[in-house]
Structures are given as structure tokens and as C-alpha cells.
Amino acid sequence: MNTMTLWHISIWEFAALAAAALLVGFSKTAVSGANTVSLAIFAAVLPARASTGVLLPILIVGDVLAVLTYRRHAHWPTLWRLFPAVAGGVVFGTLFLMWADDGDVRTSIGAILLLMAAVTMWRRRAAQDEEPDSVVTRTGRIKARSYGVLGGFTTMVANAGGPVMSMYLLSAGFRKLGFLGTSAFFFLIVNASKVPFSVGLGLIDGHSLLLDAALALFVVPGAFIGKWAVNRINQLLFERLVIAATVVGGVQLLLR
Numbered sequence: 001m002n003t004m005t006l007w008h009i010s011i012w013e014f015a016a017l018a019a020a021a022l023l024v025g026f027s028k029t030a031v032s033g034a035n036t037v038s039l040a041i042f043a044a045v046l047p048a049r050a051s052t053g054v055l056l057p058i059l060i061v062g063d064v065l066a067v068l069t070y071r072r073h074a075h076w077p078t079l080w081r082l083f084p085a086v087a088g089g090v091v092f093g094t095l096f097l098m099w100a101d102d103g104d105v106r107t108s109i110g111a112i113l114l115l116m117a118a119v120t121m122w123r124r125r126a127a128q129d130e131e132p133d134s135v136v137t138r139t140g141r142i143k144a145r146s147y148g149v150l151g152g153f154t155t156m157v158a159n160a161g162g163p164v165m166s167m168y169l170l171s172a173g174f175r176k177l178g179f180l181g182t183s184a185f186f187f188l189i190v191n192a193s194k195v196p197f198s199v200g201l202g203l204i205d206g207h208s209l210l211l212d213a214a215l216a217l218f219v220v221p222g223a224f225i226g227k228w229a230v231n232r233i234n235q236l237l238f239e240r241l242v243i244a245a246t247v248v249g250g251v252q253l254l255l256r
Helices: 003-007 011-029 036-045 048-073 076-099 102-126 132-136 138-158 162-171 176-200 206-230 235-255
Strands: none
Touching: 011 036, 011 048, 011 176, 011 206, 036 048, 036 235, 048 176, 048 206, 076 138, 076 162, 076 176, 102 138, 102 162, 102 235, 138 162, 138 176, 162 176, 162 235
């Protein structure tokens, strides 16, 4: 029995998942936040609950490729500031899921993403960007904690923490390589920490891993395309693409 038979998906649905996996690879090495489209495709093809478990290992494969590509550019002071707040956001997200239905979750995350995009665009028009080491200031610490809680919340409830963290890293003044290196380590650590919980909830099992093994093959070319493309995208275009991907993801969640 092949993978598509196990999941009762057609060749066209598998092709859609493969395209989404390729986009995951591209987003991890080029335009972070673009994989919100992948979230929508997985949720449309697979049962919503199951799609979360199938997508998580795909995201981790992309995270590993991104770390291997940009590991020298990570800004660890920023990461250490973020992790405690992210943990709090994960707890908050867990409590939220105890009473919220799917509509509440989608609406909340979509609104958060659009708000973050609006705040980031306003900040970039109103003032000079801060340097990455601004996390050591009081304002920088408050901002890191705020975005960290939101990132933990959204990644817990929908694997959708990418756009929130993209907005934080842009607002902190990160250039392309520092942005991608810091983001790569952040999501590798956060996504890997979610695996035991997903296994315990039955979201990851033998069937899901079989589908992951087939789809992971498409993450690799996506990552190489992203690495090629990022060197050909100037900083301004890079920032606009990240914000645009965030807005698209937010609107898509609100309209679903």
C-alpha cells in the first residue's frame, strides 16, 4: 500500500503537498513567512488536525537546511532573549486551545499577523531601525518579550509563528543574512521541542512519517532555490516580500 492510498489523497493533492513542501524549503532560506501558504495547502488537503503533525517534520527539515546555510549569521543574544517569552506564549496558546474553536484560532492569528505587519511598516516610516543589539536595552527587552509571547502562541496553535518572528526581526533592524541565520536557529529549536508533544497527541505516527519521507525530498530543491534567490534580492525587496507574505498569511487565515 503506497503513501497516497494510506492518506486517501489523489495524485493532484500529493502534487499540491509537494509544492507546499518546496515552498517550505524556499521560505526557510529566502523569504521567511512565505510558508504561511504551505500551512493553508496542508490544511486544505489533509484533515486540519492531522496536517499539523505532517507539516511539523517538513518544517524541521527546512530548519536544518537553513541552519546549515546560515549558521554563521545567527545573533544569539536575540535568541536568548526570546526563548523564555516564547515558552510563555506556548503555555498561553495551550490554554487558549482548551476553549477556542477553529474559527477563533484562525481569526486571532490572522488579526495578530496583520497587526504585526502594520506596526512594522509604521515603525519603519516613523523612525530609524534599531540595531540587533538593541535587545539589551529596556525597550528592546520589552519588544522581544512581546513578540516572543506572540510567536510562541501562534506556533503552538497553528505552526504559524514564522510571520510574527519575521516582523520582530525586521523591526529590530536585522539585515538579510542575520535575519535568516537567527530565524533558522530559533525555529529549529522551537519546532524540535514540539515533537514530543505532537507524538503524545497522536499527531505524528508511522503513517504521517511515511508521508513526510516522500515530501521531504521536495524541501531540498526549495532550499537551494531560496539560497540562490536570496543573493539576488536587495534588502528593500527582501523586507517588502517578508511583509507581503505576512499580510497574505493573515488575510488567508481571516477568510478561511
